[in-house]
Amino acid sequence: MTEPIDSSRPHPARRYNYWLGGKDNFAADRESGDQIAAVTPSIRTAALENRAFLGRAARHIAEQGVRQFLDIGTGIPAPGNTHEVVQAIDPAARVVYVDNDPLVLAHARALLSGTPGTIAYLDADLRDPAAILDHDDLRPLIDFSRPVGLLLIAVLHFVRDDEDVEGVVTKLLDRLPAGSWVAASHATYEFMPAEVVAGLAKANRDGRFVPRDGERLRELFGDRVEIVEPGVVSVAHWHNDEPARASAADVMCNALVARKR
Template sequence: MTEHAAGSRPPAIDSSRPHPARRYNYWLGGKDHFAADRESGDQIAAVMPSIRTAALENRAFLGRAAGHIARQGVRQFLDIGTGIPAPGNTHEIVQAVDPQARIVYADNDPLVLTHARALMAGTPGTIAYLDADLRDPASILDHPDLHKLLDLSEPVGLLLIAVLHFVRDDEDADGVVAQLLDRLPAGSWVAASHATWEHTPEHVVAELQKSNRDGRFVPRDGHRFADLFAGRIEIVEPGVVSVADWHNDNPARAAAADVMCNALVGRKP
């Protein structure tokens, strides 16, 4: 793993406020979270009891999508909003296809950085981690540690798993996606998932909004989700579907109404 800038200290971890990466870890059954994350997670679970199933289905989609892209011949990946390391990390998936596949992770939670250094193992020289924020794509794409590992003149697999719904419209969500994809060459792939309330009863949405007073969480329906990528990628079959339905042959997979998260995978022509 790449280290923080020489001579600098990682930013302080604020355990008093919930963070999406730590809350997600809590729902996945991990142990890397604080009381504020558990309280927030339990509040959401009280309204949406299937939230843990949703987190697991989203994680499973990451595995299927990353594996699919690797099997198309892509050997370098940029995973933004990676979250706290857990079984089924991107590098484990794609290095099972090719042990020399290279992966750069980016996240804005200092706790993720701490655990990434300690827990992310892979073939030496193939994994790096950036302490960076999706809302500032240049801070990721221009980072020297990214360029030590990835060649942006060759196809890249861009992973935006359960992260775009934390970019508000007034933070230019469309522009963020555009900046990322415009810097990647033809033949690159993207896999993304995005929360939606299009299948959720109004009374449940009203309760969920109580935990979203700052508007940080922005669910978008499938059409708006696809619009973020319009004109920049060709979405492959089966199109925009629930994360539970994307290339999933398990007849016991969760219903779209329980998962409340759409998925897409596409290729930049």
């Protein structure tokens, strides 16, 4: 049974929707988003750059021949959804979305009504990878004997170290066959002035948000994958042929795309 929508507390998916210019958010999300934007005025640009990275990474993986994708922490549907990107390459490509917010689920149901057979949505939490990997609704679309594209876009920084973030990544990768691909982006404070970091820490009262630097992001995946060029870089700079709209400090989010060995 889906939990009721709690509009009194901010949620990352709805706050992200607000930064992207969407309307599927509540006052608590906007207030939280504005508090963060007061400290880091470039946060909306960062959200847009992260979304653009999702599209480039998903396209790259599809161009390697992958036709099934597991997108965890998908957020509220918006232009450039994963299935739109990969099905432009192959209309038969399959995508399973995962998120744990009731509002995301409501929008996902509307999305699914128009695209039967190639898309599914799981109401599940990244912190419980077994619940995702063994979900009954995942099996019809994801065949773990064939390469899978795993997308972890702007979601790992919501898993704390005491929630075994490395174990979460390991369990997901262990289920994927060799030749699978993973794309991840992760918030970082490594390029930011100390006073800005201090302001962000005040806005992160519950400690749910855990920035990690590029080296730590690389460590989460260990030697189980081969990171492709250009390595761990800002989301704004990963295979981006357009003029840079923001610096690494403004975007404050690293990215990697890797192939499982």
